[in-house]
């Protein structure tokens with residue numbers, strides 16, 4: 001655990017020692033505002049809640065999170081610091097977890113910085129702040145899931161462009177697997193259990209159920225086990241690369 | 245067997261002391277060449293000509309003993325080497341044990357069966373042309389790459405199965421001294437110290453000691469990416485020695501440093517050498533002569549020579565050759581007189597820019613020339629501006645060994 005904290009601190013500080021975190025946060029906030037106010041017509045809605053705001057999170061994460069995760073391992077390899085990191089007496093799982101948590105915390109900071117919109121709805125009306133909190137928690141979990149997928153894929157390739165494209169694709173599949181379009185396609189021929197299975201992998205489905213204000217244990221289990229699965233994959237892939 | 249059991253009992257990672265002691269004790273009774281094949285070439289038992297003092301980690305007492313030392317000349321060729329080491333039926337007290345280490349990348353065998361044992365007090369110079377497999381070997385020894393075959397043990401800890409315990413004993417300076425550019429040396433060294441398990445006041449002490457040894461003070465709070473190459477290298481060096489590791493592995497530690505910095509790094513390595521096992525890879529031959537107690541030449545993934553720098557030099561055509569510089573008009577006479585000395589095999593001359601001629605006399609096998617030649621020079625009243633015996637030229641040996649192999653490979657293919 002102490003090792004995770006050591007790696008986490010270094011990694012988290014690195015985000016803010018370089019423009020990376022600032023650029024990410026600014027773009028995140030800007031895009032969030034643009035989606036919510038212009039495309040989502042937040043004001044025209046006449047509702048004092050953040051449903052519109054949260055609707056766009058999956059789509060924003062789809063591109064922004066792989067942009068963070070693609071460099072997670074590739075950068076260490078490129079600069080040769082990978083060799084330092086893996087020859088320190090730190091277990092590989094701790095290194096993987098520490099790096100991952102730092103990136104996740106950074107997206108968390110970006111998410112927290114959207115608080116003006118929360119202030120706005122509270123100023124305009126009296127929203128259910130419990131539902132809003134649930135929305136934030138769901139959004140953070142979803143970001144974590146995207147990030148775990150991206151981190152795992154970045155461990156598999158030294159090429160950041162490939163890591164980005166593949167991550168976006170895989171994340172996209174996870175996102176839309178619950179969309180009516182996809183499910184209708186499968187419903188036409190696949191057994192119902194398969195359709196249910198596919199839809200149960202959907203980030204959208206789980207995220208939507210959390211943003212409704214119900215934090216169901218099943219949704220939490222889904223996100224956490226997905227994260228654990230991909231971090232495990234990450235450890236295996238880094239180890240496989242050691243074998244050359 | 246006994247050593248293994250000891251480890252199991254010991255249980256705690258990072259405590260190599262007991263295993264070490266067991267091996268040393270066992271070893272005292274079996275040291276020697278009893279099982280040597282009759283005509284195998286002898287090599288030093290541990291490569292170090294000095295008595296070696298063993299300190300057990302726990303008690304701190306020294307088990308001092310003179311180690312028999314046999315100089316090898318000519319140096320062992322690869323085949324002889326393996327014969328000799330197979331024939332040696334002794335328990336080993338090496339800090340680094342490498343057995344049959346092999347790494348293939350697709351069709352390329354970057355490292356092809358390297359066997360090495362490095363004892364405390366040894367500074368092993370790892371030499372070889374580019375692409376010989378030096379870095380790949382070091383990456384496997386430090387646990388960054390896993391070998392295709394073979395094994396590595398650091399103070400008895402297997403690097404593949406007991407990775408963290410082994411890595412705790414190692415300080416490693418990777419090729420190019422990588423570091424996190426966005427951090428300052430202070431932050432970076434603190435990070436390394438923390439990852440190595442130090443905290444609080446001890447951490448500060450360790451960092452301060454490493455900073456002092458490497459003279460990093462002036463740049464301590466400047467981002468590493470803005471540092472000069474020399475300082476960057478020193479940051480890497482500080483990182484490697486921070487925890488005062490018993491095993492130090494450095495990949496081209498002086499590459500890119502200016503002569504003063506090179507001197508400083510070498511002095512530091514020399515100072516630390518007594519109680520460590522050190523491997524440094526280099527392509528600078530003068531470095532080997534300056535700091536190494538043992539030189540290993542590797543070519544296309546194989547060890548092709550292993551011995552003291554002196555033994556390596558003895559293989560040089562120039563070993564014990566005598567060179568003298570005389571005015572051009574005396575050259576012909578000097579040459580013809582030199583040829584009358586029976587122990588001289590051949591004489592070569594080279595004109596120099598200032599009009600004088602440099603004449604080199606090569607001895608017949610094993611002969612010493614310097615006394616005969618200087619006596620002759622005195623008797624004949626030559627105007628010798630210089631007259632000296634050559635120790636041998638390492639670059640010549642290096643080229644002879646490594647190009648010979650290349651040619652042989654070409655012939656094999658034909």
Ligand SMILES: Nc1ncnc2c1ncn2[C@@H]1O[C@H](COP(=O)(O)OP(=O)(O)O)[C@@H](O)[C@H]1O
Nearest residue numbers: 349352354372373374375376377378379380381
């Ligand atoms: N990751 C790798 N993939 C493929 N080939 C490699 C890799 N690393 C090293 N090699 C090859 O292995 C050989 C040995 O390389 P290296 O150990 O770096 O040599 P040295 O350090 O002695 O110059 C070279 O032919 C090199 O091209």
Ligand SMILES: [Mg+2]
Nearest residue numbers: 378379380419
């Ligand atoms: Mg190299």
